[in-house]
Amino acid sequence: MKDRRLTPTDIIAKTGKWFLLMFFLFITFVPLLWLVISSFKTNIELQTKPFNLPAVWQFSNYVEAIRISGLPQLFLHSIIIALSATFLNLLVTSMGAFAFSREKFRFQGALLNLMLAGVLVPIIAFMVPYFKLIGALKIYDTLWGLILTYSGINIPISMFLVTGFMRSIPAELEEAGVMDGCNFWQRYTRIVMPLSKIGLVTAGTFVFLYAWNEFIYALLLTSSMKARTLQLGIQFFKSQFVTDYTSMFAAITLTIIPSIAVYIFFHERIIKGLTAGAVKG
Amino acid sequence: MRKRNKHWKGIILFILPVLIIYGAFFLYPLGFVGIVSLVKWNGVTPMRFVGLQNYISNFANPVFQTAFRNNFIWAFSLGFIQVAFAALVALILARRPPAWKMLRTIFFLPNVISKVAIAMMWLALYNADYGLINTLLGKLGLAGLEQNWLGQTTTALPAVIFQEAVYIGYFMIIVLAGAMSIPESFYEAAEMDGASVFQQERFITIPMVRGILVTSMTLAVAFGLRHFESTFLMTRGGPANSTQTMGLLLYENLGSLDYGHANAIGAVLIIVGAVIIVIIRRVFGDREAGAEARQ
Numbered sequence: 001m002k003d004r005r006l007t008p009t010d011i012i013a014k015t016g017k018w019f020l021l022m023f024f025l026f027i028t029f030v031p032l033l034w035l036v037i038s039s040f041k042t043n044i045e046l047q048t049k050p051f052n053l054p055a056v057w058q059f060s061n062y063v064e065a066i067r068i069s070g071l072p073q074l075f076l077h078s079i080i081i082a083l084s085a086t087f088l089n090l091l092v093t094s095m096g097a098f099a100f101s102r103e104k105f106r107f108q109g110a111l112l113n114l115m116l117a118g119v120l121v122p123i124i125a126f127m128v129p130y131f132k133l134i135g136a137l138k139i140y141d142t143l144w145g146l147i148l149t150y151s152g153i154n155i156p157i158s159m160f161l162v163t164g165f166m167r168s169i170p171a172e173l174e175e176a177g178v179m180d181g182c183n184f185w186q187r188y189t190r191i192v193m194p195l196s197k198i199g200l201v202t203a204g205t206f207v208f209l210y211a212w213n214e215f216i217y218a219l220l221l222t223s224s225m226k227a228r229t230l231q232l233g234i235q236f237f238k239s240q241f242v243t244d245y246t247s248m249f250a251a252i253t254l255t256i257i258p259s260i261a262v263y264i265f266f267h268e269r270i271i272k273g274l275t276a277g278a279v280k281g
Numbered sequence: 282m283r284k285r286n287k288h289w290k291g292i293i294l295f296i297l298p299v300l301i302i303y304g305a306f307f308l309y310p311l312g313f314v315g316i317v318s319l320v321k322w323n324g325v326t327p328m329r330f331v332g333l334q335n336y337i338s339n340f341a342n343p344v345f346q347t348a349f350r351n352n353f354i355w356a357f358s359l360g361f362i363q364v365a366f367a368a369l370v371a372l373i374l375a376r377r378p379p380a381w382k383m384l385r386t387i388f389f390l391p392n393v394i395s396k397v398a399i400a401m402m403w404l405a406l407y408n409a410d411y412g413l414i415n416t417l418l419g420k421l422g423l424a425g426l427e428q429n430w431l432g433q434t435t436t437a438l439p440a441v442i443f444q445e446a447v448y449i450g451y452f453m454i455i456v457l458a459g460a461m462s463i464p465e466s467f468y469e470a471a472e473m474d475g476a477s478v479f480q481q482e483r484f485i486t487i488p489m490v491r492g493i494l495v496t497s498m499t500l501a502v503a504f505g506l507r508h509f510e511s512t513f514l515m516t517r518g519g520p521a522n523s524t525q526t527m528g529l530l531l532y533e534n535l536g537s538l539d540y541g542h543a544n545a546i547g548a549v550l551i552i553v554g555a556v557i558i559v560i561i562r563r564v565f566g567d568r569e570a571g572a573e574a575r576q
Contacts, residue, residue: 013478017373021384024370027446029387032394034413035402050416096299099292111300118307122507122554124528125547128317128540129310132324152306155299184291213395215510220535231397235514238401245405252401256394263393267386270393274451275458 032256039065039249046246058246065251068240073225074233081146081229082211089151089207090200093158098188100159101166102174112163118156127220134221145221146229150211158203161273165199166192202273205266212259230255314551318544325538335545345546348518348525351438355526356505356557358442360498367452368494372482374453375460385457389450400514403444407431407515431516434523441512441524452497459493460486495565499558506554 038046039061041054065071099105100112130149131140139145169192177191193200218229234255241248263270286292318335320328339345370388374381391399406413409429418426430440463486471481487494509528512518518525518533527546534543 017378020366020370021373021378024366024388024446024449025384028391028450031402031406031413031447032390035405047411050411050413092298092302095295099295103286103288103292105286105289105292111296115299115303115307118303120503120554120558121307121311122503122550124507124509124531125314125550126306126310127531127535128543128547129313130306131535132313133305133309148302149306152302155303155306159299184288188295209393213393213397215395215397215514216532220532231395234395234397234401245411248401249405252398256398259393259395260390263390267389271389271454271458275455 035249036253039246039253041246043244043246061247061250062254064244064247065254068244068247069233069237069251070225071230071233071251071254074228074230077143077227078212078230081143081150081227082208084143084147085150085154085211086204086207088147089154089158090162090204092151093155093162093203094193094196094200095188097159097162097166098192101163102171102187102192112159115159116156119160123153124216127216130217131220140221141223141227143227146211146214146218146227149217149221150214151207153217154203154207154210157206161203161206161276162196162199164276165202166196169195198269201266202269202276205262205269206273209259209262209270212262311551314544314547317540318548320541322540323538324540331541335541336549339542339545339549344522344525345527345530347522348527348530349549351525352506352508352527354438355442355508356502359445359505360502360561363445363449364452364494364497364501366446367449367497368456368490370449371453371456371460372486374457375486376478385450385454387450389454391447392451396510397514399447400444400511403447403511404431404515407440432520434521437516437520437524441515444511444515452501455497456490456493459490463489495562498565499561502557502561503554506557507550 034050037053038050040057040059041061042058045052045054096115100108134140134145134149137145137148139148173195174187174191177187182190213231214229215231218232219235222228222232234252237248237251241251317328319330319332321331321335322328340349374385405411407430409415409427409432412430414430415427418424428436430436467485467489468481471485476484507528508526509532512524512526513529513532516524518529527550531543531546531550534540534546
């Protein structure tokens with residue numbers, strides 16, 4: 001590859017290659033950058049000089065954004081929901097995955113496959129039953145409604161990731177524990193769980209991001225500020241901010257910071273988790 | 282009968298919570314959608330059995346027909362165009378050009394940000410008055426191409442679909458992982474035999490990632506059929522139903538308490554999704570992909 005002379009085809013291929021990469025860089029990243037930079041401008045600057053840096057960085061947009069949007073409360077709801085849904089999901093799936101990966105029992109394969117098949121189901125088809133279910137449980141328009149829904153929806157993906165991970169833990173480690181007198185419960189808490197940390201972090205990252213970013217069921221299962229999440233709140237920015245676009249951009253920027261923070265810390269895990277399913281096949 | 286596992290009490294205790302929640306959020310809804318799709322029901326008065334009437338009147342409804350057609354356009358665009366571009370970008374990055382790691386990380390970034398935030402951003406980009414796209418066209422001397430992108434029936438659907446290009450990183454990451462797991466020695470051998478880069482990709486990489494491409498295509502088509510969020514946020518199915526999708530109609534029917542028609546749409550989403558997955562695997566799958574489906 002190194003010492004080949006450049007033919008016209010090579011030059012076209014090279015140009016095409018970089019054009020494609022730049023095009024997607026432009027689509028995926030430049031709008032985000034533009035949003036963040038615009039959030040520091042005045043509205044007049046946004047209209048007249050959309051591509052320039054702000055003359056004076058308007059940090060007051062952010063003060064305005066927090067004041068108008070009710071962001072602190074929305075943030076609190078989203079944090080509680082995302083953390084609780086992640087915790088609940090990991091609690092039940094790690095217990096289930098432990099039994100499915102480290103024990104043998106009847107209908108084991110069928111039950112596991114049944115759960116894993118859930119990843120193929122279009123969740124939006126379940127709008128009416130979820131609406132009815134959450135209503136019947138008397139948790140409509142509460143944080144609990146969304147916590148339960150988000151942890152339930154993510155059972156297939158978590159079971160897939162955590163069961164897969166637990167299967168890769170060598171049986172000898174557990175046998176040693178049994179020799180030391182560990183019972184069923186202690187094998188779970190003292191041996192398998194600590195060794196599954198990476199698998200749990202991967203699954204947890206997926207559930208957290210899902211719950212943080214979810215929109216449809218937040219829309220369907222809440223009706224007031226009592227349980228409104230950040231994603232639902234953004235929808236109302238247009239009417240709240242009216243023509244104060246730059247403050248609205250500031251508010252949107254604030255809502256995406258947590259996702260980006262999670263991504264910076266866990267992107268290796270996210271990529272591994274995502275490719276585990278596809279590449280193994 | 283097989284010997285009972287001596288930890289059976291523990292096992293039941295451990296699998297019961299996850300099975301109960303799975304049952305509540307997957308099995309019960311599946312049964313619910315199937316049954317309620319066959320009745321007339323507003324959630325209050327008793328259900329009345331109407332057979333396949335909800336399905337028939339859905340398919341006879343021109344708005345549903347548009348939505349159904351749009352979902353297929355979505356499925357095709359994501360399954361073939363988006364995955365093709367994602368694969369192309371993945372093959373380029375797999376050859377480790379300068380800054381490939383950074384590009385990989387950035388391309389994937391929009392997938393972790395909420396669809397709502399990104400849709401709001403693109404509403405601003407597409408805006409007819411101050412939107413960045415029209416401004417850019419004006420600056421490039423292409424003012425004639427300026428459009429009210431989301432406001433007219435001819436451009437709304439292409440504009441909403443084009444916005445989905447921001448999610449290219451999802452399938453790129455999947456294909457890239459596959460392409461990078463191919464042993465370097467394969468390429469070295471091909472290089473020795475004088476194979477060009479194109480030939481190497483054509484005869485080594487693509488056959489080796491075939492299973493992954495089929496998986497990506499299946500997923501992308503499924504995403505297209507169940508598409509909801511960005512359309513809901515950017516156009517709500519308008520103007521004049523031109524961007525309508527089945528998911529949006531389901532939501533509208535739910536809002537007007539027409540649970541029979543809503544669930545008939547849900548059932549169509551599930552059934553068509555399953556059928557398409559099977560067809561794609563039949564047509565494009567090979568032994569390898571078949572093994573994957575069984576897993």
